[in-house]
């Protein structure tokens with residue numbers, strides 16, 4: 001007999017979402033309610049396995065009676081509140097946030113952002129070339145993953161995943177302030193000289209591709225990366241008895257990267273170096 005763990009019962013919260021009655025379990029965020037209702041609220045710094053950091057503000061919504069816009073990813077639904085997700089004010093705010101981000105960094109590998117720029121009529125070019133903080137060479141200092149900070153929006157997801165929320169390795173943090181702020185390891189050393197244990201849990205949560213598998217980075221540079229030609233197969237890691245789930249991304253019969261399902265109740269998308277990167281033996285055909 002399979003034992004199904006029961007969740008403690010949660011009171012339902014009733015409120016109004018874009019004029020429609022909505023009911024969500026107590027503790028759910030406005031974003032949870034929007035997703036359940038099929039509304040596409042843009043998000044960047046939100047992560048389904050991380051505590052919201054409220055860093056990007058692209059998800060803002062209007063709560064009736066509130067002076068400021070509220071981040072949908074972290075504001076919990078409250079009984080009787082009235083929320084509007086698509087008003088002139090929310091659209092204007094998202095437009096400006098997207099313009100600020102897209103004018104300063106390279107969002108070419110950020111999923112969905114091209115559609116949002118169009119939807120909100122964002123014009124990043126209006127800030128001019130001086131707004132960009134580009135032209136840093138990607139840091140390629142090991143065979144497993146690459147750090148391309150031209151694409152970094154300083155969302156802190158990797159810092160939280162590497163630190164107290166999951167890995168507890170604390171290899172990466174934000175160094176510098178203002179325009180000089182960068183994600184870095186201690187003393188801006190090469191990754192190989194840092195505390196990094198190569199779990200790759202930072203890559204799993206990075207929303208922009210600033211952190212990527214070396215395999216993906218090389219294939220993109222060669223023009224051979226093609227997500228539409230990739231299949232995904234979820235299997236069980238065989239290296240140790242923990243039994244983490246691995247999702248193998250395969251293109252042309254080669255594993256090109258490994259992710260892990262975020263809804264796994266044990267690992268929540270996190271892996272160790274063996275599960276994340278130890279796949280070369282599968283395709284060693286020499």
Ligand code: SF4
Pocket residue numbers: 151152153154155156157158159183202205206207208209210211
């Ligand atoms: S490297 Fe990625 S996850 Fe880390 S702060 Fe930059 S964009 Fe966010």
Ligand code: SF4
Pocket residue numbers: 237238239240241242243244271272273274275276
């Ligand atoms: S990913 Fe690491 S911890 Fe998980 S089963 Fe594989 S070897 Fe064990």
Ligand code: FES
Pocket residue numbers: 042043044045046053054055056057058059060071072073074
């Ligand atoms: S996604 Fe909500 S503040 Fe970034």
